[in-house]
Amino acid sequence: MAVKLDRTAPPPAGELRPFRFPAFVKRPIPGGPTVYASRVAGIPLVSLELSSRAGAHHDPVERPGLATFTASLIDEGTRHRGSLEIAAWMERLGGYLVSAADWDTGYVAAAMLTQNVDSGLELLAEIALTPTFPEKEIERIRRQRLAELMRRGYDPGAQADDRLSEVIYGGTPYASPLLGRVESLSVVDRDALVAFYERHYSLAGSTVIAVGDLDPDDIVHRIEEALVARPGQEPAPAASPIHPVPLDGVSIHIVDRPGAAQTELRLGHAGVPRTHPEWVPLNVLNMVLGGKFTSRINLNLRERHSYTYGANSRFSGRLGPGPFVVDTAVATESAGAATREVLGELQRIREEPVEPYELEETLSYMIGVYPYTLQTMGDVAKRLEILSVYGLPDDHYDTYLDRLAAVTREDLLKGARGHLHPDRIAIVAVGPADVLVPQLEGIGEVTVRRREPELAAV
Amino acid sequence: MTLTTSEPISHLGLQLPFERATLSNGLRVVLHPDRSLPLVTVNLWYHVGSKNERPGRTGFAHLFEHMLFQGSEHVPANEHFRYLQQVGGVANGSTWYDRTNYYETLPAHHLDLGLWLESDRMGFFLPALTQESLDTQRNVVMNERRQRVDNQPYGRANERMHELLYPGDHPYHWPVIGYMDDIAAATLEEVRQFFQTYYAPNNAVLTLAGDLDPDAAFKRVEAWFGDIPAGPPVPPVSAPLSPLGGERREVLEDDVSLPRIYLGFRGPAYGQRGWYAADLLSGVFSGGKSSVLYRDLVYERQIAQDVSAWMSPYEAVATFMIVATAKPGIAIETLEQAILDHVERAASAPPAAADFERSRNRMLTELYSGLQKLDNRADLFSQFTTYFDDPAGVAAEADRYLEIAPRELSDYASRWMTEAERVVVTVVPRKAS
Numbered sequence: 018m019a020v021k022l023d024r025t026a027p028p029p030a031g032e033l034r035p036f037r038f039p040a041f042v043k044r045p046i047p048g049g050p051t052v053y054a055s056r057v058a059g060i061p062l063v064s065l066e067l068s069s070r071a072g073a074h075h076d077p078v079e080r081p082g083l084a085t086f087t088a089s090l091i092d093e094g095t096r097h098r099g100s101l102e103i104a105a106w107m108e109r110l111g112g113y114l115v116s117a118a119d120w121d122t123g124y125v126a127a128a129m130l131t132q133n134v135d136s137g138l139e140l141l142a143e144i145a146l147t148p149t150f151p152e153k154e155i156e157r158i159r160r161q162r163l164a165e166l167m168r169r170g171y172d173p174g175a176q177a178d179d180r181l182s183e184v185i186y187g188g189t190p191y192a193s194p195l196l197g198r199v200e201s202l203s204v205v206d207r208d209a210l211v212a213f214y215e216r217h218y219s220l221a222g223s224t225v226i227a228v229g230d231l232d233p234d235d236i237v238h239r240i241e242e243a244l245v246a247r248p249g250q251e252p253a254p255a256a257s258p259i260h261p262v263p264l265d266g267v268s269i270h271i272v273d274r275p276g277a278a279q280t281e282l283r284l285g286h287a288g289v290p291r292t293h294p295e296w297v298p299l300n301v302l303n304m305v306l307g308g309k310f311t312s313r314i315n316l317n318l319r320e321r322h323s324y325t326y327g328a329n330s331r332f333s334g335r336l337g338p339g340p341f342v343v344d345t346a347v348a349t350e351s352a353g354a355a356t357r358e359v360l361g362e363l364q365r366i367r368e369e370p371v372e373p374y375e376l377e378e379t380l381s382y383m384i385g386v387y388p389y390t391l392q393t394m395g396d397v398a399k400r401l402e403i404l405s406v407y408g409l410p411d412d413h414y415d416t417y418l419d420r421l422a423a424v425t426r427e428d429l430l431k432g433a434r435g436h437l438h439p440d441r442i443a444i445v446a447v448g449p450a451d452v453l454v455p456q457l458e459g460i461g462e463v464t465v466r467r468r469e470p471e472l473a474a475v
Numbered sequence: 476m477t478l479t480t481s482e483p484i485s486h487l488g489l490q491l492p493f494e495r496a497t498l499s500n501g502l503r504v505v506l507h508p509d510r511s512l513p514l515v516t517v518n519l520w521y522h523v524g525s526k527n528e529r530p531g532r533t534g535f536a537h538l539f540e541h542m543l544f545q546g547s548e549h550v551p552a553n554e555h556f557r558y559l560q561q562v563g564g565v566a567n568g569s570t571w572y573d574r575t576n577y578y579e580t581l582p583a584h585h586l587d588l589g590l591w592l593e594s595d596r597m598g599f600f601l602p603a604l605t606q607e608s609l610d611t612q613r614n615v616v617m618n619e620r621r622q623r624v625d626n627q628p629y630g631r632a633n634e635r636m637h638e639l640l641y642p643g644d645h646p647y648h649w650p651v652i653g654y655m656d657d658i659a660a661a662t663l664e665e666v667r668q669f670f671q672t673y674y675a676p677n678n679a680v681l682t683l684a685g686d687l688d689p690d691a692a693f694k695r696v697e698a699w700f701g702d703i704p705a706g707p708p709v710p711p712v713s714a715p716l717s718p719l720g721g722e723r724r725e726v727l728e729d730d731v732s733l734p735r736i737y738l739g740f741r742g743p744a745y746g747q748r749g750w751y752a753a754d755l756l757s758g759v760f761s762g763g764k765s766s767v768l769y770r771d772l773v774y775e776r777q778i779a780q781d782v783s784a785w786m787s788p789y790e791a792v793a794t795f796m797i798v799a800t801a802k803p804g805i806a807i808e809t810l811e812q813a814i815l816d817h818v819e820r821a822a823s824a825p826p827a828a829a830d831f832e833r834s835r836n837r838m839l840t841e842l843y844s845g846l847q848k849l850d851n852r853a854d855l856f857s858q859f860t861t862y863f864d865d866p867a868g869v870a871a872e873a874d875r876y877l878e879i880a881p882r883e884l885s886d887y888a889s890r891w892m893t894e895a896e897r898v899v900v901t902v903v904p905r906k907a908s
Binding site for chain 1: 582765832833
């Protein structure tokens with residue numbers, strides 16, 4: 018029997034149910050890794066990850082891609098097992114194994130059924146501690162990566178990202194894609210890979226993250242037995258600072274794609290490191306500006322002007338000052354107008370405090386959505402990795418919601434004035450230059466480039 | 476090292492309790508309690524997709540999905556997302572050949588908000604409909620098409636594959652997002668008719684999952700949805716299909732650097748035994764370095780940059796696809812022949828025990844991994860109820876894979892993956908002008 022309801026306004030909420038970040042143990046092993054372990058029940062799977070200070074941050078400027086190249090070789094052969102044997106063993110059990118690097122870390126990660134965790138850990142240790150870097154696999158992966166770069170040069174979204182990084186971060190490791198560049202991938206040899214591994218994959222100073230259907234104390238004990246550091250191994254060096262040269266005005270960088278159906282558009286400049294004291298308020302600021310569907314930039318570009326299917330912005334958390342980027346793809350004839358609207362939004366949020374309702378709605382979104390972002394083993398593991406990589410305190414997540422709730426409109430205004438720079442920004446447009454130049458030349462100095470020139474060399 | 480013997484992964488003790496009921500207006504309701512996090516998902520499937528469109532009017536179901544976020548009688552335009560986001564909700568919708576879904580995951584104490592929003596657009600959508608919002612969303616969707624299809628490397632290949640695989644009047648012939656001219660031509664009157672034909676409670680399934688008490692939650696559903704009138708019976712879709720009776724091929728030029736090949740075959744509908752055999756075969760072919768096609772084409776011979784195979788879960792007839800990108804300097808014909816050799820081998824003998832086992836275990840771990848997220852789980856309950864009227868199918872899905880014997884994979888390949896029934900689309904770099 019249906020009861021008559023008031024449909025004219027949102028119904029009242031029920032009673033709030035509490036949520037806490039999952040409990041975890043943190044155990045530093047002397048001379049070895051620090052272990053973070055957390056039990057996430059429900060599904061009989063375990064994920065294990067060994068993470069080292071071996072990200073692309075550590076690439077020598079003249080050797081972009083060295084870190085990710087090294088990482089991709091770690092699961093390609095050990096003293097006891099060849100590349101296919103390693104893969105077949107893990108895959109046969111329905112598990113997966115990956116060895117890769119991002120900006121901050123190099124990692125070997127595996128997920129497996131709980132019943133196979135002992136042998137999974139043993140394999141992980143063998144791979145991480147005794148990789149042999151076979152010449153045959155190095156050459157295969159080199160060809161694979163060069164072809165990937167070639168393909169990337171034809172992907173308009175990737176072209177836009179890469180051009181922006183190049184403009185913002187010239188002369189630093191952040192200027193190149195994680196994958197590297199043709200000239201460096203072509204010359205890196207086995208010695209360089211082994212040297213990078215030896216220097217950056219020390220167990221001392223590394224981190225192991227174990228999450229899933231496990232007993233935290235028990236897994237710490239097993240990890241301690243499986244991952245034994247070589248005596249006297251030095252910890253990997255900490256990341257040296259990255260200082261991009263600040264931009265000195267508004268510059269437009271067009272990558273010409275004659276006849277393209279749409280234009281990929283990016284606006285950006287260097288942001289702040291993940292450890293910056295204003296990280297939380299800056300993320301709230303970004304959420305008002307471009308971090309969710311109802312943010313200013315998306316409502317403006319999509320719902321008000323229908324220039325695009327979607328537009329968003331973000332600060333990227335890294336050890337160094339990762340980029341602040343506004344990202345969208347627009348109908349080419351709207352590229353100039355869309356650019357002006359974005360610059361206008363960046364200016365407006367620097368001039369006046371956000372409306373009280375905007376802050377209130379944004380904070381209640383970020384607080385309310387928190388449990389949603391912690392549903393899977395991977396979600397929890399990612400958060401533990403953040404604690405370790407950025408050296409955040411153990412109670413970081415317990416205090417997070419309170420720190421969020423304390424953010425004020427004044428904090429956002431200060432953050433916008435200090436860290437958004439619509440007058441010192443790079444604008445990248447990948448699309449037909451003949452249609453784009455007339456629209457954009459009034460906004461800043463325009464340079465036009467054809468496809469990445471280095472790709473012709475592949 | 477002691478290698479663990481690989482018992483088939485089965486019956487891992489997963490609990491997927493549910494209750495179901497049907498309202499007097501025909502709305503089918505599934506309730507899945509799981510109190511591990513203070514979240515609740517509201518997941519609503521309408522049994523309408525691009526399959527229900529007709530030639531010349533394609534893309535309509537998807538455009539309509541956008542319109543359903545433009546407000547209803549009691550929810551002003553653009554406020555749907557705002558109401559949800561301001562309490563920490565995450566929401567979206569999607570359109571597919573066979574269905575359209577709408578979903579939001581909320582802090583559990585806001586369950587009523589989700590029910591209010593979904594029931595308002597099911598029962599009170601038309602009063603809010605305006606020409607202005609249709610104009611805006613038409614442009615947004617045209618930009619979506621440019622972003623996902625026209626401006627994507629290889630973006631047209633999938634569309635072309637379906638056009639060749641299914642005849643012009645078959646409902647899987649045209650793309651879900653539709654053709655540009657058709658999107659531009661959509662009218663307000665069509666939006667109205669589409670709503671009245673398909674968006675009624677008797678053509679929908681509602682799943683609530685998460686931190687809820689099934690009895691109390693069902694009472695809330697009755698309160699919000701119980702007085703929405705049933706609609707007329709939904710017109711059936713007919714999808715007769717005669718065999719292709721001869722290979723079809725096409726070469727597309729695109730702004731790409733590496734050629735790519737797409738091989739497509741029709742197969743039995745999702746839910747049939749043969750579908751699971753095909754899915755297992757796709758896992759024998761690709762997915763992981765030790766899979767048959769990856770191992771041979773990418774790792775050993777290095778003639779492919781990548782390769783993947785999959786079986787699509789369509790309701791009327793499924794599509795088995797194999798896609799591979801050539802390495803620089805490798806002729807696409809060489810790659811095609813290598814793949815066809817594997818297809819022939821798959822038809823002539825069952826897969827090796829290790830390959831079969833790897834595929835099966837991967838399917839199962841993926842299934843279990845996917846169940847970690849509440850919104851995925853709710854979506855599966857809606858899916859099994861919409862297609863098969865069987866929410867228990869979610870928990871039984873693992874058994875469907877475990878029932879298949881290796882021999883069924885070769886039987887499948889020899890029956891369905893023949894030369895006369897295949898479509899080959901290759902994408903090659905556009906010649907410099």
